[in-house]
Amino acid sequence: MADEDWGAVVRLLWGPAVEPARGPKRGLTLGGIAEAGVAIADAQGLGGVSMQLVAGELGVTKMALYRYVPGKGELVALMVEAALPDPAGLDAETAAQDGWRERLGVWARALFAGFRAHPWLLEATVGARVMGPREVGWMERALAAMDGCALSGAEAMDAVVLVSGHVRGIAEQERAMGGGSAGPDAGLAKALDEVMREHGEGYPALTAALASVAAHGGQDQALEFGLERIFDGIGLLVEGRR
Template identity: 80%
Template sequence: MADEQWSAAVRLLWGPPAAPARGPKRGLTLQGIAEAGVRIADAEGLAGVSMQGVAGELAVTKMALYRYVPGKAELVSLMVEAAMPEPPLLDAAGEGGEGWRRRLGRWARELHAGFRAHPWLLEATVGARVMGPRETGWMERALAALDGCGLSGAEAMDAVVLLSGHVRGIAEQERAMGAGASGGPDAQLVTALDLVMREHGERYPALMAALASAAAHGGQDQALEFGLERILDGLGLLMAGR
């Protein structure tokens, strides 16, 4: 059933450029259709995307759109492929033993930038689905960065999942806080907690001490970097133990 369900997405993402299923309809391309969907998602979120809306954006009928894309699921797959940035080139040539760390750090930061540019990607890239060449390339580049580091294939895959999960978690927090809000997610959390701590701080002494230290010495809004460095530290220890 899954093969039948995803076969259309596979053809659209990995096959040759599609011609209309029936009848000549010049001027439409899969890339143009995907870009129209991306524009709507950037403005209204993924929930605002519909076949009718994309057809309107392209000034065609919905039936004309269906000649190229069979439904919204396949449309979203095309949108993801169009919106995901190109995976970074992580050249290992001439790098020392810690080259893997620098490469994975760059990979994670650029993935985070991609999610910030199109926050709806966080919603569109979950669950069982077909990934396109560009999105698959992100996994390939991360795994290649770990090549020769002594990890098994399963461990390397788990490391990539761990890194991407950290990046997604931070990006989700930023999305929930709102792009237009002042300060990063850490700063906004501190502001919200401060209102409570003024009246109830004596009940949470460890939290009060941490907030006071953060206010005195800075270090807020470093969750992405802090978590990333700790994950890389852990991988380094695992590799050293081999």
Template identity: 75%
Template sequence: MRERVVADGPWGAAVRLLWGPPVTPARGPRRGLTLEQIAAAGVGIADAEGLGGVSMQAVAGELGVTKMALYRYVPGKAELLALMVEAALPDPAGGLDAALAGAGDGWRERIGAWARELLAGYRAHPWVLGATVGARALGPREVGWLERALAALEGRGLSGAEAMDVVVLVTGHVRGIVEQERASGGAGGVDAELGAALGQVVRERGEEYPALAAALGSVAVDGGQEQGLEFGLERILDGVGLLVERRAGG
């Protein structure tokens, strides 16, 4: 059994819920609710309606209990969102570890595999992007993802801070791709929408914007959204590779 985690401060309650043993309400009639059931109800609502549809009242209604009964398990919405993120993120011990094992021992290949698995996780639950902004409590799964990315960079001459920055850069790129997809209504839609919006201008005044006309023409032929993920990822890793080489040679 896990020992109860002692945590104070603004995220203390969320940390205890994420890292401590199962919660048993101290007062009132006992019910069979678990934190997993509560998180799953919230995830279902967020998947269907987005974060805007998530509230303590909505989750309580989904579970068939009163809002006050739900508060006996989860003290507020911030803690509810923390549980939902933990439930929505894929367990890194599953598909992520398999992908990393298949990528081999190269740091670049492993970070690339990590980024693609993260992209799949965000695509499955895009609302997670909005729930993971700013300082907050991190659960075991999210910390497990971070651990595996940092482990892929071990022994490459990077400081701990630099390795963290690499993970932040890659994560930011992946998040940006998913944000664009959400705004355009799906994978591959960003470039199509941009092309449609600018198509008339390019057709009528393309001679004034020849570089733009050529770029949009290329997107129409070759596609761009998936290229955007891979192109940006490869350029980030190119830069990291230069730093790794410099450290190895210095």
């Protein structure tokens, strides 16, 4: 979406709900339009969403839908806002945690759950774009989780980007493996199984690692392992500042 189109998105996401100036009233709301788009994206992926399909789901013409939403870019922005969990739901859980590490861990796991519930969000939440109140609220709560760490604002922002990048990476792997509860590690092991049986002698380190996982567990801990190591690194910086 071009920068000059952002004004319409800002008004849709942040402004008061406005009835279309003309045309018949059909009981449409921005929330209902977004929910219809989310349902289609959950079933068919983001590429399956179109103004025509959303209009059909709502029982109106595409032209009627345009009176509320100017185009697909604005529609996707509304869908992201509707699909993201309300960050206010994190407040009680994070308030019960003792330190920044635990608070940021709650935030990261909740973000991962959101991506798992709506995998198309991974595609819809990249690049320069206007973010809605919920998405901005997620960023606010991540930074608030690090309050008191003695880091600069830039460092805190970079830490949040690092954590969210790890969460997104694991969610992307899980999505590529077809989702489900098995996780990306299990999918990778399954994909490698036949190859390793035939050619494992050429890859002794990988063969040994897979055998260890099979014998002792630890599979599909990449999300938690990565979070803990990232927090270890941030912790060293925090302690140095103190």
